[in-house]
Amino acid sequence: MTQATPSFETLRYAVEDGVATITLHRPDQLNAFTAQMMHELIAAFDATDADDNVRAVIVTGSGRAFCAGADLSGGSSTFDFEKRYGASPDSAHRDGGGRVSLRIFRSLKPVIAAVNGAAVGVGVTMQLPMDIRLASTDAKFGFVFARRGITPEAASSWFLSRVVGISTALEWCYTGRVFSAQEAHERGLVRSLHAPEDLLPAAQAIAREIVANAAPVSVAISRQLIWRMAGASHPMEAHKLDSRAIQSRGRSADVKEGVSAFLEKRPAAFPETVSRDMPDFFDWTGEPPFA
Numbered sequence: 001m002t003q004a005t006p007s008f009e010t011l012r013y014a015v016e017d018g019v020a021t022i023t024l025h026r027p028d029q030l031n032a033f034t035a036q037m038m039h040e041l042i043a044a045f046d047a048t049d050a051d052d053n054v055r056a057v058i059v060t061g062s063g064r065a066f067c068a069g070a071d072l073s074g075g076s077s078t079f080d081f082e083k084r085y086g087a088s089p090d091s092a093h094r095d096g097g098g099r100v101s102l103r104i105f106r107s108l109k110p111v112i113a114a115v116n117g118a119a120v121g122v123g124v125t126m127q128l129p130m131d132i133r134l135a136s137t138d139a140k141f142g143f144v145f146a147r148r149g150i151t152p153e154a155a156s157s158w159f160l161s162r163v164v165g166i167s168t169a170l171e172w173c174y175t176g177r178v179f180s181a182q183e184a185h186e187r188g189l190v191r192s193l194h195a196p197e198d199l200l201p202a203a204q205a206i207a208r209e210i211v212a213n214a215a216p217v218s219v220a221i222s223r224q225l226i227w228r229m230a231g232a233s234h235p236m237e238a239h240k241l242d243s244r245a246i247q248s249r250g251r252s253a254d255v256k257e258g259v260s261a262f263l264e265k266r267p268a269a270f271p272e273t274v275s276r277d278m279p280d281f282f283d284w285t286g287e288p289p290f291a
Contacts, residue, residue: 006047010037012062013044018055018211019204020048020109027063032071033122038096041126042103049108049285052273055216056207057107059130060114060200066139069121070097094290097122097154105129105155105227106285108220108274110210114203115139115190120178125152128159131223132206135190136199139181147176162230164188215254215270217277221245224284241282248279 006013012023022044024031048054061067104111104126113127115135120142127133143160145152152160152173160169168187172179184190194202210219225245229238249255254270254277261268278284 006043008040008044010034011040011044013047015051015054017208018053019058019207020044020051020054020056021058021060022048024059024061024067027061027065029071030065030068030118031061031063031123032068032073033097033126034071035096038100041100045103045107050275052216052275054109055211055214055219057109057111058114058200058203058207059111059127060203061116063117065117065123066113066115066119067123067126068118069123069144095153097125100126101129101154101156101159102287106224106287108223108278108284109216110207110219110223112203112206114199115141115181116196116199120144121148122154125154125156125159128154128156128163129227133190134192134194134199134203134206135181135184136196137181137193138196139184139190140178141181141184141189142176142178143172144176144178146173158231212267215258215268215272216274217252217254217270217272218249220274220278220284221249224282244281245279248281252277 005015008025010024010026012021012025014021014023022041024037026032026034026037045057048057100122110132111130113130113133115127115133117136117138118140119127120140121144124141124143143152143156160173164172164187181190181193185193192202225238225241229241232238252272254272257270258268
C-alpha cells in the first residue's frame with residue numbers, strides 16, 4: 001500500500017528508493033523535543049508502517065544537533081505535569097518520550113539512527129529502540145536526567161541496559177555527564193563513527209542493502225521477534241514464537257521466490273507486503289495497557 005507523503009512542522013519527511021528519512025527539524029532550537037514533535041514522530045512512524053514503498057527508516061537531525069533534549073523554554077515547570085496538564089499528583093501520566101520510544105519499538109520497518117550532533121536526554125533515549133545507530137565524530141551524548149533533578153524516561157530503564165549493559169547504563173545515568181561519540185562507540189551505543197559529511201551516506205548504504213536484498217515481511221517479523229524476546233523469561237518463549245514464524249513463512253510466496261532466486265542466481269523480487277501479509281498468530285503492533 002502506498003501512502004501520501006505526510007506534512008509536519010517539527011520534522012522533515014521524505015521517501016526515496018524505499019528509504020524514509022525522518023529529520024528532526026527545529027534547528028534554531030537544536031531540535032529540542034516538544035509535545036508537537038512527539039505527536040509528529042508517532043504519526044511519522046504510523047506513516048512508514050502503512051507505506052509498502054518504505055522498506056527502511058533513517059532518523060537524523062537538521063543543523064548542528066540531533067536533539068538537545070526536552071525544550072526547557074517552560075522553565076522549572078517543564079517536567080511538572082500537574083502544573084502543565086492539570087494532572088493530579090497521584091495520577092498516572094504517560095511520558096511523551098516513552099510514547100515515542102514505544103512507537104518505534106512497534107515499528108515493522110528497520111530503523112537506523114544517523115546521529116549528526118548533540119543527543120542529550122530524550123535526544124538519546126529515543127534512539128535506544130532504533131536498530132542501528134551511526135554517529136558523526138562531532139556527536140555528543142548525555143543521559144543528563146540526574147543533573148536536572150529528574151529520572152531516566154522514554155522507557156530507557158528497559159532499553160539502555162539491553163543495549164550497553166547494566167554497569168555502563170548505571171554509570172551514565174548516575175553521573176549525567178555528556179560524553180563523546182568515541183566513548184559511545186567504545187561502549188556499544190553506536191555501531192560506527194563517521195566524518196560529518198559521510199554520516200548520512202553510510203546510513204543510506206545500510207538501508208539500501210536491506211531494501212535490495214531482504215523480504216519486507218521477513219524483516220518486519222525478525223525485528224519484532226528479536227526486540228520482544230529481549231524481555232522473555234525463558235528461551236522456550238522465543239522457540240515457540242520462532243516456530244510459529246518459520247512455519248508461517250515456510251509456505252509463503254516469498255519463500256518460493258527467495259529459494260528460486262538463489263538457485264537461479266538472480267536477485268529476488270519478493271511479492272508479499274507488510275500491509276497485507278503479516279501473519280496473524282501474534283499481535284505485532286500491540287502493547288500492554290497503561291495504568
